[in-house]
Amino acid sequence: MTAGLRTPLCDLLGCDVPILQAGMGGPARHELAGAVAQAGGFGMLGMVRESADLIEQEIRALRALTDRPFAVNLIPAATDPALLKAEMDVALSLKVAAFTFFWDPIPREIARAKAAGALVLHQVGSLEAARLAEAAGADVLIAQGVGAGGHIHGTIGALVLTELIAREAKVPVVASGGFATGASLVAALALGAQAIQCGTAFLATQESYAHEYHKHRVVAASAEDTVFTDAYVLNWPKGAPVRVLRNSIIQALGHNLTGHDPADLSHEVIASEDGRPLLRYSTDSPLRTTEGDLEAMALYAGESASFVDAVPSASETIGRIMAEAEAALVRVKQFGKSGA
Template identity: 65%
Template sequence: MDNPLNLHQNLRTPLCDLLGCDHPILLAGMGGVARSELVAAIANAGGYGILGMVREPPELIAQEIDAVRAQTSRAFAVNLIPAATDPTLLDAELAMCFAKQVPALCFFWHPVAAAIKRAKTAGCLVLHQVGSLAAALEAEAAGADVLIVQGVEAGGHVHGTAAALILVEQVARACNLPIAASGGFATGASLIAARALGAQAIHCGTAFLATEESFAHADHKARVLTACAEDTVYTDVFALNWPPHAPVRVIRNSVTDSLGHRLLGHHPDHLPREIIAHEGDRPLPRFSTDSPLRITTGNLEAMPNYAGESASLITTLPSAATRIAEILAEAQIALARLTGAQP
């Protein structure tokens, strides 16, 4: 009899086959953080990498796509945000992705039917991250192939207000597309929980931000390792460079502490533009949505250090491949607890 805990038999899903990966573990396309080094490492370890190219110039997108392909032959996606990108820039970003023949695009925020249709016409697989049942149904109707369902526990920009425990199952009941669960999923136990809710994979940001290959600043990574769920806050004060009403989850800092209970209700047009850091030659104002990267200098503490509530479970800084191996091993233990077998 086959071992009931065989990971390849029990964890591989049809979504893995669709995406071209071995394990149902997706890298969130974190802007700035999910660069080519991390995407390639995830892909080579059997996961699915998503390149975070939010509002980046087409030249950088081309450079990063080429860098991924120089390090891996595995499939990957490019993450863009049509609803929060200038139409002219979005047009150029999409054109570059199509010219580079990327196999898949991942979109986020409000579904933009025209962008989904354009990607499908170009032959791309379309993943769409959503934060509500309404957005999931909208993305499905517009032609998306995969839904990434994000709970409010997630780090970075958060599109909805429902917990993943409810939202993932709700979307799974109502939609016919394969689902990856996002927001609080960072371990093998959470992978098994996601499968129980109806998801075919987990979509991880915080777990992979805290890896060697992540392009996040070392200070950001260190903050994740010492943070617990209660240290994260949901706020819209980091609003510059994004449309209004776009809350994020970050690790609390001097900026959020100064707000007290006034964490929400901040409009980008009403915030000052005081420069506190630089990303290379690019100045970064206080309240910007830019998180500290390897090349960032300045007041890193006052910048948004994105992390989900799953930071409570992230205490080491391994390679991306080791993180994936740990998740798979933990899943084996979780399955053993459920079946009464020995891992």
């Protein structure tokens, strides 16, 4: 690997390459996080609002795959306090080395994780949220642009947001939301970030726990096929937008993509997962064990879907991004020589 592509954040997190795998709730289980970590990236378990038992099971299964560091992704601001306590209790009892938090920074949870010796990575969608997270003690800031798939907590693009935060932050910054190639990794480093975080690129991998239907919809999609909407909001607070692939639900909304109140949305059951009913307009995405009307579910994908054209292994995805990054650096140097 080109020496210029290894950053201080790699040393902090214990990874070999500056590529983080987003903690996608559902798809990011031990197979994916373990494969990313073993390939030299930084893996995350997406354990948002999962039971303590499942979190323990996933942590132990991941550690059976690799001894590399990883993070557990939780969302304190959108989780019932009792459940959050149980999630944190089990993760800390198993001495997890890092947590990734998202949504509004909750200082007491950041402080609790750090008091136990864990690193805290906090994903933010604005400069103000970055300031609050850093002031609360976050060790790393993940700047999530509006082009990201899944839940989005900001309104501006990743290029501008990343540079804004990197200019001011005293801690390492990671760029997220539209990053799935080596060229985008080089661009992120040029903006002041020390790594990229990829969600869509890792959702469509062999180890992802996403349903094959979801993976192949991502492969077939382009950036123009993704939509910013708050229609898929059941199970989340009002006004929590997501980026998903266009489907029959989105088509039926016409231009009314935002402004939806969970109280006014249909609670019709359209699918099930291990016997659990899944509702139309819920935030659940189709996983390996999901059955029912998959087409109508939240098919999360970011604008970087344009660069996903297959379902490789996580290791192959990391290898591709790093090879592309080295090629991008060569191009930049050639441009410099030609202009000399």
